[in-house]
Amino acid sequence: MAPKPADPTQTQARKPLLAVLDGELREPPPMWMMRQAGRYLPEYRQLRQDKGSFLDLVYDTEAAAEVTLQPLKRFPQLDAAILFSDILIVPFAIGQNLTFVTGEGPRLTPPLIAGGLDDLTPYLARLEPVHETARKVKAALEPSKTLIGFAGSPWTVATYMVAGEGSRDQAEARRLAYSDPGKFSELITRIESVTLDFLSAQVDAGIEALQLFDSWAGNLSPAQFERWVIAPTARLVAALRERHPGVPVIGFPKGAGGKLAAYARETGVSAIGLDETVDPLWAAQELPAGLPIQGNLDPLALVAGGEALEGAVERILDALAGRPHIFNLGHGILPDTPIAHVEQLIALVKGAK
Amino acid sequence: MAPKPADPTQTQARKPLLAVLDGELREPPPMWMMRQAGRYLPEYRQLRQDKGSFLDLVYDTEAAAEVTLQPLKRFPQLDAAILFSDILIVPFAIGQNLTFVTGEGPRLTPPLIAGGLDDLTPYLARLEPVHETARKVKAALEPSKTLIGFAGSPWTVATYMVAGEGSRDQAEARRLAYSDPGKFSELITRIESVTLDFLSAQVDAGIEALQLFDSWAGNLSPAQFERWVIAPTARLVAALRERHPGVPVIGFPKGAGGKLAAYARETGVSAIGLDETVDPLWAAQELPAGLPIQGNLDPLALVAGGEALEGAVERILDALAGRPHIFNLGHGILPDTPIAHVEQLIALVKGAK
Numbered sequence: 001m002a003p004k005p006a007d008p009t010q011t012q013a014r015k016p017l018l019a020v021l022d023g024e025l026r027e028p029p030p031m032w033m034m035r036q037a038g039r040y041l042p043e044y045r046q047l048r049q050d051k052g053s054f055l056d057l058v059y060d061t062e063a064a065a066e067v068t069l070q071p072l073k074r075f076p077q078l079d080a081a082i083l084f085s086d087i088l089i090v091p092f093a094i095g096q097n098l099t100f101v102t103g104e105g106p107r108l109t110p111p112l113i114a115g116g117l118d119d120l121t122p123y124l125a126r127l128e129p130v131h132e133t134a135r136k137v138k139a140a141l142e143p144s145k146t147l148i149g150f151a152g153s154p155w156t157v158a159t160y161m162v163a164g165e166g167s168r169d170q171a172e173a174r175r176l177a178y179s180d181p182g183k184f185s186e187l188i189t190r191i192e193s194v195t196l197d198f199l200s201a202q203v204d205a206g207i208e209a210l211q212l213f214d215s216w217a218g219n220l221s222p223a224q225f226e227r228w229v230i231a232p233t234a235r236l237v238a239a240l241r242e243r244h245p246g247v248p249v250i251g252f253p254k255g256a257g258g259k260l261a262a263y264a265r266e267t268g269v270s271a272i273g274l275d276e277t278v279d280p281l282w283a284a285q286e287l288p289a290g291l292p293i294q295g296n297l298d299p300l301a302l303v304a305g306g307e308a309l310e311g312a313v314e315r316i317l318d319a320l321a322g323r324p325h326i327f328n329l330g331h332g333i334l335p336d337t338p339i340a341h342v343e344q345l346i347a348l349v350k351g352a353k
Numbered sequence: 354m355a356p357k358p359a360d361p362t363q364t365q366a367r368k369p370l371l372a373v374l375d376g377e378l379r380e381p382p383p384m385w386m387m388r389q390a391g392r393y394l395p396e397y398r399q400l401r402q403d404k405g406s407f408l409d410l411v412y413d414t415e416a417a418a419e420v421t422l423q424p425l426k427r428f429p430q431l432d433a434a435i436l437f438s439d440i441l442i443v444p445f446a447i448g449q450n451l452t453f454v455t456g457e458g459p460r461l462t463p464p465l466i467a468g469g470l471d472d473l474t475p476y477l478a479r480l481e482p483v484h485e486t487a488r489k490v491k492a493a494l495e496p497s498k499t500l501i502g503f504a505g506s507p508w509t510v511a512t513y514m515v516a517g518e519g520s521r522d523q524a525e526a527r528r529l530a531y532s533d534p535g536k537f538s539e540l541i542t543r544i545e546s547v548t549l550d551f552l553s554a555q556v557d558a559g560i561e562a563l564q565l566f567d568s569w570a571g572n573l574s575p576a577q578f579e580r581w582v583i584a585p586t587a588r589l590v591a592a593l594r595e596r597h598p599g600v601p602v603i604g605f606p607k608g609a610g611g612k613l614a615a616y617a618r619e620t621g622v623s624a625i626g627l628d629e630t631v632d633p634l635w636a637a638q639e640l641p642a643g644l645p646i647q648g649n650l651d652p653l654a655l656v657a658g659g660e661a662l663e664g665a666v667e668r669i670l671d672a673l674a675g676r677p678h679i680f681n682l683g684h685g686i687l688p689d690t691p692i693a694h695v696e697q698l699i700a701l702v703k704g705a706k
Contacts (some may be wrong), residue, residue, distance in 0.1 A: 046559035168521060171653075178657040181466065218571075218608070221651040221683070223668065224631035255571070257610015258635050282611050298574040300524075304531040332572070 012051025035332030071333035087152030095120030138206030151206035153214035218255015276330025280319035293322035384431035388685030440505030448473030464517025491559030502560035571608015629683025631671035
């Protein structure tokens, strides 16, 4: 598809993020930041202190809606809110117990390395509060802003479900995928099915665009990447498109590197998110013409600020100038990011012609 | 450069691995395995038990030579021995203290995050035993086998020196590179200089080919990758070529993904190693014509064995059939790899037509 010029009769009416996801060129590009609702914001830290654990906050729909809206209140030029939730809500609903251990990250018990899906009792109601949060955010959101929902991709969710925690190189899941592809395939299919209903219900609750986070797509061999990343994502995207034809799906296969072009071609995603290691100039050449690209500032350049940030932003804007482009980070914003640097970033992106 | 057909008058005389590194096509391809001298071999585990710590073994030149030769004794079809040593010998010589904590990996003290290079007292004699090992191996090596030496690339060595240990995403070094590029640049230059002399002395001791391990090249943004991976590697390769014009240098920028082509073009390496996540078909199309490629079997496919291994090997051999190709893993062999699977692999590669 070729990029569409902005339709002057529609330009004002249409939400900038949705316009770009539909293939329009916008300058300046719409922008949001992965993990924009989070620990770098003093107002978030305050609320966390009052409300308890991360999971308590996710399940307090009033508070979760407030957290979702916090970055837009502070930075009114951001173009989207992303639901405050976590990709591990899906395994929680599939029946693993979920806790977040401070300083150590999430724990899912029992890990599937030790048992099977049959040992788990599904508890799908654990997904519902997320939809309630979506409804609350939507009701409060300015009309020009887009509400983004999300889930983890089946592969990435499976890596946590198998190991029971985050792991350095996803060795447990990768091993299981080789040693028992039948069992692994059942797991992927189960995640796929719950994720489809979860995302579909998000759309019913007012979500306008979806992102699939595949944070651990990077460590797979090409054949395993085809089987466990591309194929399940393609099925999920096709099913979502059938249920909700107008709702775009952004794929974010972190670490996919040279396999990004195959991912873009074969999954059918509406747009592709680049992590910060990808050269946007390379992506502009290698990815299908007209496909919207999201990304990809190094979160450490944002921590650094100043000239390092200026240079990094400029390179991205220049490289993607001819493309439908959503400005974002290449990875979640870091907790020690100074607010002033976020302000500098927004000025750089939104001030640009 | 176009691949050279094998010169029939030279074919028998020339070492297969060196011939391919010089751009010749060989079928079957020469092969070796990263970490081939190591924990999957019972004879290695036995020697480790007798000799003590990993570092004790590296510094016992008699034992290190024996370990280097062990895989070739067991698998006579392997085409190369790689020196038994470690990339952290260089920081040890620059003046950090080096220990290997069982189950936790290496520790370098003091970490440079806390201090500067000026706090370290260089102790370059710590490199010499490696050269003695090289001489001993060379004297015992069959004439058809190639002796490979190696070092870490400046960026990867720097990540350990800064953090004082391995780190999940090299955050400490990446942060320092942004916050104090002057200090970081000094560190890189220092590593470069010691590494140049170290590799040069390896060649003087009988090493015939060199590999630069850039295990942590994967997490950098394109601009940082240019500055801290490509530029120092290019300088190192140029300096080595000037001192030792006939000695090939294999670059192994693990995780470089879509930036592999830029790395191949700009560093001047003689050959490029692919990690297991790279699609060899993609690499065959994207990398400069005629450039020898090394790789890239998923070490987990080797642990799995059987049909998974067969399929994975076939895909690599097919994809790289028209290229100078050295068969290798995409990453070090895993300790739980069954010996029988290594035998299966060698039969698959060396039995192939």
